[in-house]
Amino acid sequence: MKKSITIILLLTFLSSYCQQKTLAKFIITDASDNGNDTTEIYLEAGGYIAFYTQADGNLYMTNIMSKRKNSQSFGRLYSSEHTKLKETYENYEADIFFYRWRYINTYNNKKGTATIELTKIYKPQGVTFKCKIIPENLDVLIYKGYMEGTLDLSRYSN
Secondary structure, X not given: OHHHHHHHHHHHHHHHHHOOEEEEEEEEEEEEEOOEEOHHHHHHHOEEEEEEEOOOXXXXXXXXXXXXXXXXXXXXXXXXXXXXXXXXXXXXXXXXXXXXXXXXXXXXXXXXXXXXXXXXXXXXXXXXXXXXXXXXXXXXXXXXXXXXXXXXXHHHOO
């Protein structure tokens, strides 16, 4: 009986995990931590930010260094807001998204809540981004780069 329950729980977990769908990847090409340049670290470690959904239909975000073991922060996004900026003579069209992010770090098991501001900038060459993350300790993490794929995050806004 115990083996049956364990197998059922394992299959349920695997089924939920396999239903994760990556919506877009934001490749980090420039990074800073409280104004200190951390770009080289992120470039060497394959840093990127991804947005994904799971079986529950909610939006999630991960900040990961793909070439390092146990170097990921991930969690669900809440309280979304969206602002659209029209293209002008001086600026490209852009979307700005604001979220609250309930995250967990794999590298130190820390849990917390951060404020996220993601700006997608639509240039003729493709979509660039700037992502500002402010966790509860008020550090300011800024990531910039380009978007791989396409994603309409306004669908996940309130």
